[in-house]
Amino acid sequence: MDHFLYKNGALHAEDVAIADIAAQVGTPFYCYSTATLTRHYQLFTEALSPLPHLVCFAIKSLSNLAVLKTLADLGAGMDVVSAGEYLRAKAAGVPGDKIVFSGVGKTREEMQLALTGGIRQFNVESEPEMRALSQVAHGLGLIAPITIRVNPDVDAKTHEKISTGKKGDKFGIPISRAREVYAEAASLPGLEVVGIDVHIGSQLTALEPFETAYLKVAELTHALRADGHNIRRLDLGGGLGIPYARDNSAPPLPMEYGEMVKRTVGDLGCEIEIEPGRLISGNAGIMVSSVIYVKEGEDRDFLIIDAAMNDLVRPAMYGAHHDIIPLIEAEAGAEQRAFDIVGPICESGDTFAKGRNMPPLTEGALIAFRSAGAYGAVMASEYNSRPLVPEVLVRGDHFAVIRARPTFDEMLSRDTIPEWL
Numbered sequence: 001m002d003h004f005l006y007k008n009g010a011l012h013a014e015d016v017a018i019a020d021i022a023a024q025v026g027t028p029f030y031c032y033s034t035a036t037l038t039r040h041y042q043l044f045t046e047a048l049s050p051l052p053h054l055v056c057f058a059i060k061s062l063s064n065l066a067v068l069k070t071l072a073d074l075g076a077g078m079d080v081v082s083a084g085e086y087l088r089a090k091a092a093g094v095p096g097d098k099i100v101f102s103g104v105g106k107t108r109e110e111m112q113l114a115l116t117g118g119i120r121q122f123n124v125e126s127e128p129e130m131r132a133l134s135q136v137a138h139g140l141g142l143i144a145p146i147t148i149r150v151n152p153d154v155d156a157k158t159h160e161k162i163s164t165g166k167k168g169d170k171f172g173i174p175i176s177r178a179r180e181v182y183a184e185a186a187s188l189p190g191l192e193v194v195g196i197d198v199h200i201g202s203q204l205t206a207l208e209p210f211e212t213a214y215l216k217v218a219e220l221t222h223a224l225r226a227d228g229h230n231i232r233r234l235d236l237g238g239g240l241g242i243p244y245a246r247d248n249s250a251p252p253l254p255m256e257y258g259e260m261v262k263r264t265v266g267d268l269g270c271e272i273e274i275e276p277g278r279l280i281s282g283n284a285g286i287m288v289s290s291v292i293y294v295k296e297g298e299d300r301d302f303l304i305i306d307a308a309m310n311d312l313v314r315p316a317m318y319g320a321h322h323d324i325i326p327l328i329e330a331e332a333g334a335e336q337r338a339f340d341i342v343g344p345i346c347e348s349g350d351t352f353a354k355g356r357n358m359p360p361l362t363e364g365a366l367i368a369f370r371s372a373g374a375y376g377a378v379m380a381s382e383y384n385s386r387p388l389v390p391e392v393l394v395r396g397d398h399f400a401v402i403r404a405r406p407t408f409d410e411m412l413s414r415d416t417i418p419e420w421l
């Protein structure tokens with residue numbers, strides 16, 4: 001469910017007409033709904049209650065400070081994968097003890113930043129990383145709380161580029177070697193083992209791969225406790241999928257996910273952490289664009305729009321589907337026509353949809369890409385020297401620009417021509 005609905009035939013975000021935002025901000029832009037972000041966060045906390053838990057929003061899915069503050073004010077923790085994301089979490093007012101640090105290649109500088117700024121835990125992904133963290137923490141006279149990310153060798157049955165829990169993926173250590181690696185962790189100075197971490201992929205549309213992985217984590221919890229480790233936290237990762245097309249069979253709901261968590265690891269007495277990104281932010285955002293030209297081709301017609309793959313890369317990168325709807329609702333029974341919907345960039349990959357049925361649209365018509373909140377703005381670039389796409393946040397009947405479109409001058413001024421040139 002989300003809060004982008006037609007009212008009197010005009011698409012709204014909550015109580016704001018999207019066309020009013022477009023008139024002020026210009027297209028393309030991203031628009032997020034506070035009510036949807038809030039609802040999705042709360043679905044997870046309700047689903048995990050009464051277990052002790054912390055929902056850590058995966059910042060990489062949508063990292064605007066205003067969005068992070070919206071979630072932080074509700075009590076959310078944050079999952080970060082870089083120094084920049086760590087600093088975003090802090091800037092949004094998240095205390096260090098609600099920030100978990102994930103990622104396969106944390107540098108020593110990043111470790112130092114988080115150790116001195118405050119951190120809930122590092123999710124360690126390899127032995128060399130664990131040894132480096134031990135050195136950095138010990139050198140600072142600090143203790144780094146850690147979990148070790150285990151790779152449970154489970155097929156997440158999702159897109160290969162976002163599957164992370166199979167043997168051969170670059171993430172975590174094989175679960176079969178976990179006891180050995182935990183033993184080394186316990187022997188190293190500057191580290192304190194607090195739990196186990198697992199994350200098997202993104203956009204999962206079934207519970208069964210999660211369930212298989214979590215049962216393995218439960219078994220490992222018993223084994224590690226028997227080895228003398230104080231396993232008191234389980235970080236179960238993110239990855240629950242969202243419906244991208246309205247005719248899709250719906251992925252499991254947070255409530256069903258929560259029931260499965262309780263069933264698999266609920267009786268271990270551990271605090272549960274989860275790291276959802278997409279399920280909180282995905283359907284809380286749309287990307288709005290306008291039609292530049294309607295081009296009639298030889299065997300197909302094109303809608304050439306002012307958004308491009310640099311603004312929303314998911315279709316080009318993952319072959320992803322986004323529902324695309326007009327801002328003015330089509331009349332019931334209105335005639336539809338198939339279009340290829342494309343951006344202006346000189347690459348055939350700059351195609352958002354092929355043969356998509358749309359109501360009649362003319363030059364200047366506004367359209368919205370649904371489910372664009374996650375892995376949308378954060379993956380945008382200035383390819384083709386197109387200024388970075390702006391972001392807007394709606395709450396109730398008002399909105400604010402939360403990242404302005406850079407001017408051409410700002411964009412050019414970031415380059416430097418050396419004196420000797």
Ligand SMILES: *Cc1c(COP(=O)(O)O)cnc(C)c1O
Pocket residue numbers: 058060061079102103199201202203237238239240275276277278279374
């Ligand atoms: C990407 C990622 C997430 C979030 O994944 P979603 O599919 O957006 O929920 C959580 N944890 C880790 C370690 C990740 O890499």
